[in-house]
Amino acid sequence: MEIRRRRALAMALAAVLAAVTVARVATAATSYTVGAPDGLWDMHTDYAEWVAARTFHPGDNITFTYSRELHDVVEVGKAGYDACSSANNVSAFRSGNDVVALTTVGTRYFLCGLTGHCDSGMKIRVDVVAASTGPVAAPPTTSAGGNVVAGLGALVVTHALLASISVW
Ligand SMILES: *[C@@H]1O[C@H](CO)[C@@H](O)[C@H](O)[C@H]1NC(C)=O
Numbered sequence: 001m002e003i004r005r006r007r008a009l010a011m012a013l014a015a016v017l018a019a020v021t022v023a024r025v026a027t028a029a030t031s032y033t034v035g036a037p038d039g040l041w042d043m044h045t046d047y048a049e050w051v052a053a054r055t056f057h058p059g060d061n062i063t064f065t066y067s068r069e070l071h072d073v074v075e076v077g078k079a080g081y082d083a084c085s086s087a088n089n090v091s092a093f094r095s096g097n098d099v100v101a102l103t104t105v106g107t108r109y110f111l112c113g114l115t116g117h118c119d120s121g122m123k124i125r126v127d128v129v130a131a132s133t134g135p136v137a138a139p140p141t142t143s144a145g146g147n148v149v150a151g152l153g154a155l156v157v158t159h160a161l162l163a164s165i166s167v168w
């Protein structure tokens with residue numbers, strides 16, 4: 001094969017592997033336990049810090065785990081969140097193990113409806129953003145564990161192949 005064809009082949013191969021990598025990262029749905037691993041749905045966890053360390057995409061779930069004697073979960077709008085009011089709530093949960101599906105892009109607001117708990121910080125704002133379709137080189141910001149690792153593995157292989165083929 002002439003060098004041009006080899007190059008073209010290498011590029012095509014790299015493109016395919018890169019596409020696979022993006023697809024794996026983008027479609028990895030994740031289930032999060034609110035506050036975990038260092039906290040839960042309680043009076044001590046810093047939820048702003050917890051959400052800041054994660055990226056939520058449509059298809060992900062968040063689960064509120066707590067003692068139903070001590071807390072509940074009320075989904076509210078922004079006004080309710082800001083005012084710690086569950087009067088105009090979207091929905092309310094009280095099973096102690098409430099799974100909430102993050103189905104679409106947008107912001108979701110939850111608080112504990114027990115007196116004083118929200119005012120003490122027991123409220124969480126979750127921004128659900130579109131799965132990244134940007135360049136493969138973008139840092140994997142989801143906590144999709146194995147899938148991201150697999151994706152990075154494919155990337156490394158791609159680069160190694162590209163390097164070995166172009167020095168023929
Ligand atoms: C989210 O929860 C639903 C209902 O419990 C479940 O069917 C689905 O598999 C969960 N998704 C993830 C990513 O865990």
Ligand SMILES: *[C@@H]1O[C@H](CO)[C@@H](O)[C@H](O)[C@H]1NC(C)=O
Nearest residue numbers: 074086087088089090092113
């Ligand atoms: C949710 O709102 C309804 C009215 O729409 C109200 O009756 C109910 O008490 C509220 N739930 C909570 C937990 O505040």
Ligand SMILES: [Cu+2]
Nearest residue numbers: 071112114117
């Ligand atoms: Cu509470």
